[in-house]
Amino acid sequence: MDYHQRALSQTLARATRTFPAVLVTGSRQAGKTSLLLHDFGETHRFVSFERPDVRARALADPVSFLAEHSPPAILDEIQYVPELLHYIKELIDGDRRPGRWLLSGSQSLPLMRGVSQTLAGRVAVVRLDPLSVAEARRAPLPASVDEVLAQVFNDPPAAVAAVDVGDWLLRGGYPEIATRPEVDRRLWFASYIQTYLERDVRDLVQVDDLRTFSRFLSLAAARTAGILNLADFARDVGVAPPTIRRWVSALEASGIVHLLPPYHRNLGKRIIKSPKLYFVDAALAAFLMGWHERDALVRGPAFGALVETAVVGEWLDLFRSQGEPPPLYFYRSPGLKIDLLIERNAKLYAIEVKATATPTPAHAGSLARWLDLVGEPMHAAVACRVDRIITLRPGIRAVPWHLARA
Numbered sequence: 001m002d003y004h005q006r007a008l009s010q011t012l013a014r015a016t017r018t019f020p021a022v023l024v025t026g027s028r029q030a031g032k033t034s035l036l037l038h039d040f041g042e043t044h045r046f047v048s049f050e051r052p053d054v055r056a057r058a059l060a061d062p063v064s065f066l067a068e069h070s071p072p073a074i075l076d077e078i079q080y081v082p083e084l085l086h087y088i089k090e091l092i093d094g095d096r097r098p099g100r101w102l103l104s105g106s107q108s109l110p111l112m113r114g115v116s117q118t119l120a121g122r123v124a125v126v127r128l129d130p131l132s133v134a135e136a137r138r139a140p141l142p143a144s145v146d147e148v149l150a151q152v153f154n155d156p157p158a159a160v161a162a163v164d165v166g167d168w169l170l171r172g173g174y175p176e177i178a179t180r181p182e183v184d185r186r187l188w189f190a191s192y193i194q195t196y197l198e199r200d201v202r203d204l205v206q207v208d209d210l211r212t213f214s215r216f217l218s219l220a221a222a223r224t225a226g227i228l229n230l231a232d233f234a235r236d237v238g239v240a241p242p243t244i245r246r247w248v249s250a251l252e253a254s255g256i257v258h259l260l261p262p263y264h265r266n267l268g269k270r271i272i273k274s275p276k277l278y279f280v281d282a283a284l285a286a287f288l289m290g291w292h293e294r295d296a297l298v299r300g301p302a303f304g305a306l307v308e309t310a311v312v313g314e315w316l317d318l319f320r321s322q323g324e325p326p327p328l329y330f331y332r333s334p335g336l337k338i339d340l341l342i343e344r345n346a347k348l349y350a351i352e353v354k355a356t357a358t359p360t361p362a363h364a365g366s367l368a369r370w371l372d373l374v375g376e377p378m379h380a381a382v383a384c385r386v387d388r389i390i391t392l393r394p395g396i397r398a399v400p401w402h403l404a405r406a
Contacts, residue, residue: 004179006035007141007321008128013039015124015323016099020092023078023103023115026128027255027280028196031175032104035128036074040102045069048076055080062087071100079105082114092122106200106254127320129255129313130173130281133163134404142403145322145344152399153349153379157389159406165355165385166294168402169306172283173313189287193217197256205250212238216247220257221279221288225305225312227332228259228277248277255280258316263329263341276330282310307401308339308353311383314403315340315351331370338370340383350380357385359398367396 008024012035015022024032037046047069049055058065058081066087069075078084088101103123105111115123134141139161142148151158170185171177177188197217207213216237223233228248230241237244251257259275279285286306291297297306312328319326331338331350342349350370354363359382367380382398390398 002179003034003038004131004135004138004175005141006031006128006135007132007317008035008126008323009039011126011321011323015126016040016102018098019122019124020096020098021088021101021103021119021123022099023105023119023123023125024128025105025111025125025255027130028106028200029174029176029192030128030130030255032128033076034175036076036102036104040072040074044072044074044102046074046076049080050077058084066091071095072102073100074102074104076104077106078103079111082111085114085118089118089122092119096122112253124323126323127255129317129320131175131178132173132314132317132321132404133161133168133402136173136178137161137163137404139404139406142318142321145318145324148318148403149342149344149349151405152381152403153397160387160389160400161402161404161406162387163400163402163404165307165310165401166298168310169282169286169297169303170291170294172281172286173317174281174284177283185287186292189284192284193288197254201247201250201254201256204254205246207247213247216244218288218290220248220251220277221285222302223277224257224279224282224285225308226277227274229274256284258312258326260312260328260330260340263331263343278309278312278316280313280316282306282313285309304353304355307355307385311351311353311401312340314401315342318403336366336369336373338366347379348374352380352382353401354382354384359384359386359390359392361392363398364392364396368393371395 012022024036026032047054062084177183177185219236230244234241234244252259256279258278258280260278261275262273286297289302291300297303315328316326327343329341331341338350339353340351350367352367356363363382371380380396382392383401384398386398386400392398
């Protein structure tokens, strides 16, 4: 498969210069193995624990196995053999030279617990999400978060890539389907759900009733960009609220969804406290919701929520590719809602997402009230289906829904 440069490469290179071990996490098929082999395949030995026979040999004699695959080494799918982490810790303590151990694993609760307990202070943990729009289109990749914030909110308009959000919502950012038009979308997503979500996530939370769990996945997708109401969700699925909480936590730990917290710092009372649920890849949500044709999707009732999901996914990827926890929030109180707030260097950047291709000043009404509330000029934008930056109101611009430059 033709390789697409990943923004995380720069962060990964920095981490290998200072940490003895680096763990690359993320959802299945996001491109973790391809990234490590592309960037370090010529300098590091490679071993994958995907094969049961390799796992069996590693667990039968960990000391000999690690001596055979001595560093510098890439240990792929380390979540299958968390017992090795104790032996890797001993080897690191004996030789703390940076960049010798590169680990990858689908982010899961047992893996992260093992890493935090065993390799604390020895490992840098970075997250690889599916391709961003810029990565998929081979557009210039951002040098920093601050560069993108300046381009979106303050800089004079520059050339912007024209990206059809309807097409993006059908194929999304998983590398194989995003970069290979010949791959059948329906077959790929159906296989992904069956082989990864229903196997990995279901096993993680020990689900016996596959039909109920499949209904949970579809109903979770239908709730993307919405407030997570556990009681309503549980009633629709037919299980107890604690079960929904466990299942959503498993999706979050596996890199499938993100829970966006509310922002509530001295900005009034009676603020929504539940998080909003977003699928990291909007196309996966669209598939689970049953959308398979672009025109029907664009005209359908879920289009606005899916566009918002795609926008949030771009900002999540931006921060994670720089090795930073995403400081992203939403705000909702009686009479005012803001889809996305970005907190950076004691400043707030507000984004409202609209599915329109013809934004008007009316689309910036919530942002105008927000600016009056916080008194922060020049930090608000409407993300929508435009291909250039347009001034809507003083201090508020309409900007393309994605972050890709031409």
